Amino acid sequence: MNILQAHKIHKSYGNKFNRQEVLQGIDLNIEQGEFVSIMGASGSGKTTLLNVLSSIDKVSHGTIKVDGNMITSMKSKKLAEFRKHHLGFIFQEYNLLDTLTVKENILLPLSIQNVSKKEANERFEDVANELGIYDVRDKYPNEISGGQKQRTSAARAFIHEPSIIFADEPTGALDSKSASNLLNKLSDLNQKRKATIMMVTHDPVAASYSSRVIFIKDGQIYSQLNKGNEDRQSFFKDIMTTQGVLGGVQYEH
Numbered sequence: 001m002n003i004l005q006a007h008k009i010h011k012s013y014g015n016k017f018n019r020q021e022v023l024q025g026i027d028l029n030i031e032q033g034e035f036v037s038i039m040g041a042s043g044s045g046k047t048t049l050l051n052v053l054s055s056i057d058k059v060s061h062g063t064i065k066v067d068g069n070m071i072t073s074m075k076s077k078k079l080a081e082f083r084k085h086h087l088g089f090i091f092q093e094y095n096l097l098d099t100l101t102v103k104e105n106i107l108l109p110l111s112i113q114n115v116s117k118k119e120a121n122e123r124f125e126d127v128a129n130e131l132g133i134y135d136v137r138d139k140y141p142n143e144i145s146g147g148q149k150q151r152t153s154a155a156r157a158f159i160h161e162p163s164i165i166f167a168d169e170p171t172g173a174l175d176s177k178s179a180s181n182l183l184n185k186l187s188d189l190n191q192k193r194k195a196t197i198m199m200v201t202h203d204p205v206a207a208s209y210s211s212r213v214i215f216i217k218d219g220q221i222y223s224q225l226n227k228g229n230e231d232r233q234s235f236f237k238d239i240m241t242t243q244g245v246l247g248g249v250q251y252e253h
Helices: 046-053 076-086 102-111 117-130 146-158 176-193 232-246
Strands: 002-015 018-031 035-039 061-066 087-091 164-168 197-200 212-217 220-226
Touching: 002 046, 018 046, 018 220, 035 046, 035 176, 046 164, 046 197, 076 087, 087 146, 102 117, 102 146, 117 146, 117 176, 146 164, 146 176, 176 197, 212 232, 220 232
Parallel strands: 035 197, 035 212, 087 164, 164 197
Antiparallel strands: 002 018, 002 061, 212 220
């Protein structure tokens, strides 16, 4: 089942005298339970693609359907409501509220839904244990490490069981050990919960944790790789090879 369907997506900025077309007719389907990475050089359009697919930005032309709902034709109020219930977000800079504890930050998405306190606590315990942050539940963001902050952000994205989770460079601010820890946790949650994840990343190591990698070049899909039965090391090598062919995409730290 396709959880996300994008058809002929165009996104441009500027006016008719100075127009920059960032996305040029992208077609994309994501199956329920897939873990998909989007890669490409700086300026290729990968973050713009994530922004329009996640309803953060509007398309110039084209249609996007998420879980059977045509989000490109939704009015602002309905779209905001849809976003609360169906979409989860993990950002590079965590976006945690400093005045709330880890537990309170994670529970935020449920505070706007009709979920009982008992069920909310049960969901919190499950996801916090899975992400290894239950022991820091009563601490504030300034009292925990960057890796713990990002896992808190991930827990917040998963707790309301959204249709799809969008992750924008989730390992970008982490050291390699914390990044590996987060990616292993995301991979586990993807498999155990059949959660659908779309991640933008510049890092081939991060991308190797996903089941499919889509390469963007000049606002169009350049190529795709499917992991299939490959192990992660072999998939990583395939990603590096494709990056080399794509040209100009460097492994950044």
